[in-house]
Amino acid sequence: MKNESNRNKRGMSRREIVALVSSVLIVVVAVVYWGVQIDGVMEMLEMAYG
Numbered sequence: 001m002k003n004e005s006n007r008n009k010r011g012m013s014r015r016e017i018v019a020l021v022s023s024v025l026i027v028v029v030a031v032v033y034w035g036v037q038i039d040g041v042m043e044m045l046e047m048a049y050g
Contacts (some may be wrong), residue, residue: 012020
């Protein structure tokens with residue numbers, strides 16, 4: 001119990017930091033992938049309609 005209160009005062013634990021970093025990384029990769037897909041669709045539509 002005492003260790004938990006000390007950890008909360010210091011900040012996040014190593015496990016929480018790893019979870020946060022990996023979550024942010026997954027979201028960033030998803031947004032970049034989505035942007036690339038949108039760009040590809042726009043390019044195909046330009047070729048289709050001239």
